Amino acid sequence: MSVANESFREDREMRDEHHSGPGKYVIIWGALMVLTVVTVVTGRMHLPDWGLALALVIASVKGTLVALYFMHLAEHQGASRIVFVTSMLFVALMLAFTLFDLGTRFRPARPNFNSANWPVETAAGQGGRYGGGLKSPDTSP
Amino acid sequence: MQSSSAVAGTAGAPPLPKLAHHFASLEVQNHAARLGMWLFLATEILLFAGLFVIYACYRFMFPDAFAQASRHLDLTMGTINTLVLITSSFTAAMAVHYAKEAKNKQVVVMFVLTILMAMGFLVIKYFEYAHKFHEGQLPGPHYTYQGIQLPGVAMYFTIYFLSTGLHAFHVIVGMIVLAWVTTKAMRNEFSYRNYTAVELGSMYWHLVDLVWIFLFPMLYLI
Amino acid sequence: MSPSSSIAAEPGAVPVPDEHHDHHPNYLVDGTTLKSWLLTLDHKRIGVMYLIWVLLFFFIGGIYALIVRLELLTPGPTIIDAMTYNRAFTMHGVVMIFLFMIPAIPGAFGNFMLPLMLGAKDVAFPKLNLLSLYLLLTGAFIAIWGMINGGMDTGWTFYTPYSTHTTTTVAPILFGAFIIGFSSIATGLNFIVTTHTMRAPGITWFKMPLFVWAMYATACIQVLATPVLGLVLLLVVGEHLFHFGIFDPALGGDPVLFQHLFWFYSHPAVYIMVLPSFGVMSEVVATFSRKNIFGYRAVAFSSLGIAFVGFFAWGHHMFVSGQSTFNAGVFAVLTMLVGVFTAIKVFNWVGTVYKGAVDFKTPFAYFCGFLYFTVFGGMTGVAFATASLDVPWHDTYFVVAHFHFIMVGATIMAFMASLHYWFPKMFGKMYHEGWGLVSAALIILGFNATFIPQFLLGNAGMPRRYYEYPERFQALNVASTAGASLLAFGFLISAIYLTHALVFGRRAAANPWRSRGYEWMTESPPPTHNFVGPQPTYPEEPHFYVDPKKAEVPDAV
Numbered sequence: 021m022s023v024a025n026e027s028f029r030e031d032r033e034m035r036d037e038h039h040s041g042p043g044k045y046v047i048i049w050g051a052l053m054v055l056t057v058v059t060v061v062t063g064r065m066h067l068p069d070w071g072l073a074l075a076l077v078i079a080s081v082k083g084t085l086v087a088l089y090f091m092h093l094a095e096h097q098g099a100s101r102i103v104f105v106t107s108m109l110f111v112a113l114m115l116a117f118t119l120f121d122l123g124t125r126f127r128p129a130r131p132n133f134n135s136a137n138w139p140v141e142t143a144a145g146q147g148g149r150y151g152g153g154l155k156s157p158d159t160s161p
Numbered sequence: 162m163q164s165s166s167a168v169a170g171t172a173g174a175p176p177l178p179k180l181a182h183h184f185a186s187l188e189v190q191n192h193a194a195r196l197g198m199w200l201f202l203a204t205e206i207l208l209f210a211g212l213f214v215i216y217a218c219y220r221f222m223f224p225d226a227f228a229q230a231s232r233h234l235d236l237t238m239g240t241i242n243t244l245v246l247i248t249s250s251f252t253a254a255m256a257v258h259y260a261k262e263a264k265n266k267q268v269v270v271m272f273v274l275t276i277l278m279a280m281g282f283l284v285i286k287y288f289e290y291a292h293k294f295h296e297g298q299l300p301g302p303h304y305t306y307q308g309i310q311l312p313g314v315a316m317y318f319t320i321y322f323l324s325t326g327l328h329a330f331h332v333i334v335g336m337i338v339l340a341w342v343t344t345k346a347m348r349n350e351f352s353y354r355n356y357t358a359v360e361l362g363s364m365y366w367h368l369v370d371l372v373w374i375f376l377f378p379m380l381y382l383i
Numbered sequence: 384m385s386p387s388s389s390i391a392a393e394p395g396a397v398p399v400p401d402e403h404h405d406h407h408p409n410y411l412v413d414g415t416t417l418k419s420w421l422l423t424l425d426h427k428r429i430g431v432m433y434l435i436w437v438l439l440f441f442f443i444g445g446i447y448a449l450i451v452r453l454e455l456l457t458p459g460p461t462i463i464d465a466m467t468y469n470r471a472f473t474m475h476g477v478v479m480i481f482l483f484m485i486p487a488i489p490g491a492f493g494n495f496m497l498p499l500m501l502g503a504k505d506v507a508f509p510k511l512n513l514l515s516l517y518l519l520l521t522g523a524f525i526a527i528w529g530m531i532n533g534g535m536d537t538g539w540t541f542y543t544p545y546s547t548h549t550t551t552t553v554a555p556i557l558f559g560a561f562i563i564g565f566s567s568i569a570t571g572l573n574f575i576v577t578t579h580t581m582r583a584p585g586i587t588w589f590k591m592p593l594f595v596w597a598m599y600a601t602a603c604i605q606v607l608a609t610p611v612l613g614l615v616l617l618l619v620v621g622e623h624l625f626h627f628g629i630f631d632p633a634l635g636g637d638p639v640l641f642q643h644l645f646w647f648y649s650h651p652a653v654y655i656m657v658l659p660s661f662g663v664m665s666e667v668v669a670t671f672s673r674k675n676i677f678g679y680r681a682v683a684f685s686s687l688g689i690a691f692v693g694f695f696a697w698g699h700h701m702f703v704s705g706q707s708t709f710n711a712g713v714f715a716v717l718t719m720l721v722g723v724f725t726a727i728k729v730f731n732w733v734g735t736v737y738k739g740a741v742d743f744k745t746p747f748a749y750f751c752g753f754l755y756f757t758v759f760g761g762m763t764g765v766a767f768a769t770a771s772l773d774v775p776w777h778d779t780y781f782v783v784a785h786f787h788f789i790m791v792g793a794t795i796m797a798f799m800a801s802l803h804y805w806f807p808k809m810f811g812k813m814y815h816e817g818w819g820l821v822s823a824a825l826i827i828l829g830f831n832a833t834f835i836p837q838f839l840l841g842n843a844g845m846p847r848r849y850y851e852y853p854e855r856f857q858a859l860n861v862a863s864t865a866g867a868s869l870l871a872f873g874f875l876i877s878a879i880y881l882t883h884a885l886v887f888g889r890r891a892a893a894n895p896w897r898s899r900g901y902e903w904m905t906e907s908p909p910p911t912h913n914f915v916g917p918q919p920t921y922p923e924e925p926h927f928y929v930d931p932k933k934a935e936v937p938d939a940v
Contacts, residue, residue, distance in 0.1 A: 042258050049251040053244060060240050063382025066228070075378040082374045090254040091367045092360075100199045101577050107203035110607050110694060111210040117698065117710065118214050118643045122221055124707035129273035131637045132312065182912070183505035183581070193580040200572045204610045211614035211644055215629060218640055236596045301627040301634070316635055319627050321619075326903075 048089045056080050175263050178355035191357050198361045202368045205331070209372050212324050215378060219320060223313025230309060231383035235292070238285050239381040243373065245285075249278035250370040253339070253363040259282035260346070265338040268346040268359060272339050275366065279336045286329055293318070321380055328372055335369045338362045407915045409908040424509035425911060428826060429516055429732060430495030431809065437491060440482035443527075444930045447475035449871060452833075454866040458852050465850040469536035469913035470551070472848055476539025478530075481560045484790060484868065485652065488659035489570050489605075490519070492801050493598045497574060499902035500592045502583025502919060504912050507576040511569050516677065526559025538848060540649070543630035543641040547622040551631040554620050561616040567655070571605030574598050585921040589683070592925040593676060594900055596683040597662020600690035601808040604651045605657070608694070612648035615641070617907050630899040639705050646697035655692040660797030661728055664750055667800050668732045669926035672739030675927055688724040696721060702773045711770050718768035725761050728753065744896070745819030749800035752827040756792025760785060763838070778848070781841025784834045792830055797828065799877065804883070807895050811908045812888035818880040825873030832866025896917060901925050 059078040088094040091100055127138055184190040220227045256271035297305030300319035342362040351359055410427045420428060450471045453463045494512065498505055506512050529552045537546040546553055578599045621627060628634025630641040669676045676682060698706055698714030763785040767773050776782060807813050836859040845856045894903040906920050
């Protein structure tokens with residue numbers, strides 16, 4: 021009978037009362053330890069451009085290993101994987117759109133507004149291709 | 162339908178699990194339990210996601226403050242905590258493995274180790290928090306730390322306390338859940354036909370570990 | 384052949400009493416102690432208890448609505464002062480949304496019908512089901528306690544920083560909503576697992592009733608969106624009590640960030656409220672047109688589509704809040720996509736009625752109202768999605784009218800339709816059809832009289848949540864209040880004849896509508912374990928009235 025997240029291997033193993041040994045878990049644990057050391061070492065280097073991306077990639081790899089092997093997602097079929105992946109997708113969605121907002125908002129509306137470098141000075145006479153152009157408050161129009 | 166009490170009641174043999182009347186078979190019941198647990202874990206992921214969004218927004222706005230404040234955290238303690246939590250995840254996975262083999266004593270050992278490591282995690286966290294109390298690096302109106310003079314530093318520590326606080330709450334809940342499953346293992350209940358409780362408790366613990374795997378670099382390694 | 388399987392063969396046949404029925408009492412009489420109800424694990428009893436409580440909460444929310452409308456009869460103070468008015472419209476929103484709309488159709492009718500429609504004996508986790516009811520009640524009582532102790536005046540959207548600075552009782556009300564969120568998650572989780580694992584043999588995904596598809600999509604939203612609300616509620620309560628400063632500009636926080644997190648849940652929440660009603664309508668329209676649903680797969684997929692796209696649209700509540708114009712543009716376009724899926728459904732419902740043999744009973748009357756309200760409410764929604772139109776309309780009565788068209792016009796029409804459609808199924812009694820049509824007419828007329836003036840008011844510029852307004856708006860406000868009274872009267876009549884039918888109504892047949900929906904393939908009211916004897920088989924799709932191969936006009940089926 022086909023059932024949601026029925027694992028065919030698990031079903032066979034259930035009938036044979038046999039399953040893989042503990043070695044797999046030790047290897048994954050070892051990998052996680054190594055990756056932790058890697059992330060600490062690279063994190064302390066404070067790489068300017070790719071530090072954040074690298075940390076996220078390493079964390080994602082660690083998370084995937086935990087999900088796939090410790091939580092047996094690799095063996096469960098069907099609905100469980102969709103559930104897990106979907107939740108991650110929606111996290112990414114929430115992050116993306118919120119950061120879009122902060123990244124593209126009118127600067128004075130952001131909490132970290134620093135009036136020292138606003139408004140941006142444009143060269144005299146340059147009003148932009150279609151008109152407009154911002155002048156600092158103390159210049160006359 | 163089998164009752165779990167008297168049927169396989171010979172000493173040492175784990176009892177057969179109870180099949181609820183509305184499930185077609187034991188396999189369906191177990192798979193329903195697992196799918197239900199995955200859905201619950203999805204809700205926990207979305208819960209922490211909100212905090213990650215808040216973190217991401219404020220880090221985007223105050224990168225320097227966050228970077229400097231992060232260096233004032235004790236990286237050694239944080240790293241030890243990460244290694245401890247990952248190892249506790251490993252022992253939880255081993256508990257599931259032993260439950261499938263009906264080695265209930267090993268299940269108890271593994272879960273006790275997991276709980277002990279969780280307690281170690283919380284103890285280290287306590288020391289970290291105590292240091293922050295001492296320095297005045299507290300959320301909101303209690304913030305009195307003068308060490309870094311940049312806008313956004315107080316926000317970093319607020320987010321630090323909220324994220325690690327919510328995570329620690331889940332660690333405590335996880336410990337209670339695992340303790341309850343351990344008492345069932347002490348009554349010799351688990352075997353290949355019935356290890357669902359061990360698996361579900363262990364899954365919750367893995368989620369706690371998963372959240373920390375992301376929290377650690379985001380807070381300590383900016 | 385046992386009588387129970389003959390029910391499937393002849394829809395509408397009254398079950399013949401015999402030994403079977405003596406040993407399989409229906410769920411209403413199987414156990415008459417209070418404890419057998421309060422500690423029941425039977426999804427049907429839990430559904431009935433949900434129904435009773437959500438109707439009570441609807442009544443409470445309605446009282447607050449009448450207070451608001453009475454106050455707005457005159458431009459100045461009428462019956463209450465300004466602070467009380469703020470509390471009244473806030474409580475109207477909180478009670479109606481969190482205590483009524485979110486749990487109503489899933490809790491009452493989803494719980495009752497889902498297992499019946501899938502040929503299952505119960506939901507996947509019956510104890511969790513009971514817990515979800517008690518979580519709803521616990522949260523509701525905490526919130527109501529907060530209301531009695533003064534209530535909050537922030538509007539149901541409790542925007543920061545006002546909600547973190549106001550001295551009104553924000554904490555218990557938001558904490559009550561937090562607990563209700565858990566109830567919602569539990570229900571959603573239960574429905575998803577039930578749909579995946581407990582379908583009877585023969586019921587494949589594309590042979591499930593459309594109500595199940597709608598409930599499944601709703602459950603997905605409940606599971607994914609509600610935790611974010613939970614977090615936001617906790618953070619606002621925390622900030623109210625401890626002043627963290629995450630959302631407070633005075634402490635370096637960003638109030639728009641609060642709005643992002645809040646609407647990330649609250650926009651999908653409106654689909655939690657409306658998708659179940661779409662599901663009910665798919666059932667009702669097929670039954671009362673005596674025709675197979677037009678475009679089953681399109682309707683099924685559109686439910687999932689609405690659930691999915693609904694998550695990409697939250698920023699349309701924030702067009703004027705200080706969000707970036709880039710984001711506003713993105714959200715405007717994505718919001719319009721949702722209209723596509725809703726339009727697919729409307730088209731298919733109309734296609735079902737076309738060339739059908741319409742049996743104009745009360746549920747179908749509500750369907751007619753529903754269709755009109757969905758179309759106009761939905762179209763004004765697409766108008767709002769156009770950001771430039773939203774700017775003058777934002778926070779006016781235009782938006783109030785828009786969402787009431789959908790929430791009351793669509794959802795509550797569907798709630799009333801499901802109440803009448805499934806009344807004989809749930810209670811084995813029949814209500815008085817004449818009074819049913821009368822109250823449906825009153826409700827639809829009263830609704831129009833209440834909310835069309837509000838469209839006009841909003842377009843003329845009257846803001847929402849305002850205690851006082853200029854003289855020139857009074858006529859329309861009075862019209863709206865008159866309409867609200869008519870609407871309330873219509874609901875009152877429904878309450879009277881339905882309660883009368885519960886006690887004195889004539890015994891209904893097992894399938895009085897001669898519906899081919901799967902839930903009608905057992906007795907009304909059903910026995911405790913839903914089915915007597917072996918599992919029923921489902922050789923045909925649900926609502927299989929005409930075999931397309933043998934139809935006279937094959938392409939009209």
